[in-house]
Amino acid sequence: MSDGIRILLVDDQELIRLGYRLVLEAEADMQVVGEAADGAEAVRAAVELQPDVVLMDVRMPVMDGIAATAQIIERAPAAHILVLTTFDLDEYAFGALEAGASGFLLKDATRDQLTRAVRAVHRGDAMLAPRATRLLIDTFAAGPERRSPQPLPQLTDREHDVFVAVGRGLTNAEIAASLFLSESTVKTHIGRILTKLDARDRVQLVILAHRAGLVD
Incomplete structure (x- = not known):
């Protein structure tokens, strides 16, 4: 598994992190190398672990996902950040995109959508739904x-x-x-x-x- 996609999970809800871990670690080419419950922990973990992909919640205590994304981009630039959001037109998610995230994924995504999204951002593709892309363009x-x-x-x-x-x-x-x-x-x-x-x-x-x- 050392040559798999190294993933850091960031969400303030432990059960959500557990669910993602169970799905991702069932994939032969993925491994969860760490977890964080807020943005500040995420930054520290990203610097220490140097993950390939960070699954990043945006609404968290201590430091939100937007600020954490900006710091990780600066301090662990090899990481690709995939934002987790409840709504596909969430202004927090667009703030994270502006900060350098590679795309976002709805929290109710299916198992297949989650694994495809992780692989997509890892290989350098952006992960944006068409409606979100339109708003991104209109906004920025x-x-x-x-x-x-x-x-x-x-x-x-x-x-x-x-x-x-x-x-x-x-x-x-x-x-x-x-x-x-x-x-x-x-x-x-x-x-x-x-x-x-x-x-x-x-x-x-x-x-x-x-x-x-x-x-x-």
Whole structure:
């Protein structure tokens, strides 16, 4: 199990953490390496354990999930944070996305949805429902900084195509199929795009694509 996805569970309700642990540890490629009951504990645990994925509740005592997400991004930058929320349009969840989370998942998600979400953020895909993506764009990408469609000279033509596809919310597999590339090539392009545009993750790329007017 040492080569599995290392997961940190963060929720102030012990029974919820237990439920997630039972589901995730039944998967051959996942292991729960730690738990935390509030944001401050989560930050300490993330720095110590260096997990691959953090399942992060947003409404907690001591320190909420938004502040914890921001600190973990700064102090354990390799961790991908998946926010747990009760409502799909929760303003706390969007605050965590702005702080650097890779996506969010409803607490009533099925076992399959949970495991797919963990694998998705671990491989670098954003985890956003279509309705949530629309609100994310309306919240962070609208306003005076939105521009007419324009090229980004720092990107090659192929990187531009991949960037637009990410902005449309496509996964690596969907981008690979639509552009006739291998998934490994798509991952390479996305890594270069992140570097050139100084973006941390796919959520930021979605926002940038819409701000640039490249995606409807």
